[in-house]
Amino acid sequence: MAQLDILLDVYETLLEAIANGTPLQEFKAAVTEKLETAWGRSISGRVELIFRNATQTSYNRGRWRQITDPDVLAVRPFLMFDAILDARTSPICNALSQPKPVTLPASDAFWLSHQPPLHHNCRSSLRSLTEAQAKRRGLTESTPTTAPQAGFGGVDPEWQPDPSHYPPKP
16 A cells, blocks of 8 residues: 555656656656655666656657647648657667658558557657658558557547548548
């Protein structure tokens, strides 16, 4: 029960941090001692992972709501996977970005299982594109088979846009 109380306290602190734009260092200062006392070991890296995963998930859920808004879809009906390509890029995000980023209609079912974050410490996002931008970049011809890490990649079940909002497929 004590563990659950601490978990709920950390969760509430995390929600407040996201809502208020609290920096990582302030979040760590607020929760690290509680968690280390409860778990009996140093967990500094784990606190950062929790914070980064939660903030990226929150950011990407908000982004998903924006890009699937019917008014946005009417003018920007395509999505492109947008990964940060550097030495830290994961094999998952690299596969969805190389040789070119996955670019599909927003209505493609692929996006319902490939909504960033796709793994721990994922830094990727989705970018909405006009039809002309998508065609210039090149549409993805076959749906990629690269899967997100277990527990990642799904769309918030509370926000499933109405399929009638999507423009017809080209």
